Structures are given as C-alpha cells and as structure tokens.
Amino acid sequence: MPEVLAEGHVRGPATPPIVEAVQDELVRLWDNALVIGPEDRLPFELAVVEVVTNAVRHAKPPGGEVQLDLEVEVQPDLLLARLFELGAQPVNIPEGAGEMPDPEAEAGRGLALARQLLTTITCERRDGANLWTLTRRSVPHDPGT
Template sequence: MSTPADVRLTLPAAPESLEQVYGMFETFWVQCPDIELHERIRFETATVEIANNISKYVATDDFSITLADRGGEIEALFEDSGPPLRFDPRSATMPDELAESGRGLALACAAVDEVHYHHENHQNIWRLVLRRGAEHTRAR
C-alpha cells in the first residue's frame, strides 16, 4: 500500500483552471500507484465535477483543492470564499435525459462514497471521500 500523500493547489475560479486540476491528478496518481483504475476514475470524475461547478457558478476569485491518500480512503477537500449554497447538494438527482446541464453534482454524488458540504468562517467547504477496496455505497 502507498504511503499517505497530499497534493494541494489554489486556482482561479475559472473554467480554464480545470486543466490544472487534471495536472494535479497526474502528480497525485504518481504518488499513489496502488490505487485501482476504477477507483481513480470514480474519484477523479467526482472531483472534476465539483471543481467545474465552483469554477462556473460560485462568486469567488479562487478556490483550493487538496487531494489526500489516507490509506483506506482517498479524499478531495475544496475551499472557496463564495456565498453559502442555497440548496442541499446531497439532494442532487439526475435531470431529465434531454436536459443540457445539471448532471455534475448528481454525478459526483454517485461516483464517490461520501459528499459533505458546509459553510464555515465565510468558506464553502466540500469533502469527497472514496473508500478504497470497499463496495460502493453512497453515504452523503
């Protein structure tokens, strides 16, 4: 098993920042070579969806992401100084199949085992958790 690893990045809240998020994952996966491909895909999908939503919809200048390997689980922690959300992100569902948007949050919730959100000290804080080697359960 790999040793615990953390990778942290602060980015402008702009769609162009997603390329840097993908680059962040390249660094993270090198540090965590024993994470299974299916776990990588699920975790990266969820993380990129949340980063995309922050970049597009949150009124903030920048945001930070920390990716962490905790041995039995991998975690993404997001922080931004935007206003608090006005809905419960855990209630996200897939929109109608003809909808042109609205899948990102529901997809993120479906991809990982835990999605947590709270607003504290003028910060939006998101925490995504994928338990490694465990049967996929969606505890939000």
C-alpha cells in the same frame, strides 16, 4: 494516524484554467500512489473535476472574485478531497440536485454524478467560505497486475 501515500494542492482563481490544473495535480498524485487502481482513481477524479467545474460556474458572487483551494489526500483505503470556495456566495443546492435530471435536460448532472461516484459528499459554510468534502473508499490493488 492513517498512512498517507500522496498529497496534492491546487489554489487559484475560480476560472476555467483551474480545472486543468486540478486534472494535472491528480495525475501527479496517481504516480505516487500506484496501489490505487483505476476503478477508484477514475471515479474519484471525475467527481472532483465535476465539483471544481461547478465552483467555477456557480460560486462567483455578483461583482466578486472567488479563489478555489483544493487539498487532496490519498490513503491506501480512502481518497479525500477538500475544496474551499473562498469569497464564494453561500451554496444553495436546489431540491433534487442529487438526482439525475431528465435525459433532455442540458445541465444539472454534475452534483448527481459526483454523488454516484463518491462514498460521501458534503458542503458546509465555514468562515465565510464553502467547504466541499469528497471521499471515496478504495481497495488497494497490486500495481504489478
């Protein structure tokens, strides 16, 4: 079984305040996982925040409410996040969503950016919810350096 350095959890409505709650939880995690360097922490955090922000903007069905449930696990060589969009409409990822849009485009960079920053990103429909799984392989470093 892999060594778990830190675990985090955030749950709440898919509204803008949850983005800040996720950022706060990630900061708390890094305090408990000092062997994860900024070269892995920062890209992982940015990708998680992008996916959560997309959920806030796009997951709500007409007339419905969505709850987000984020679980994060930090291992010495792996950063893992699972985001459940409870009550969300099924994800419809447009063709080309993983590619950077034209420089003049005003939107469409979140998923493309997350894909560039992560080792893997998947989304599947499970029990009436969307489940995003995000991973980034990390290289432990000496926190004293």
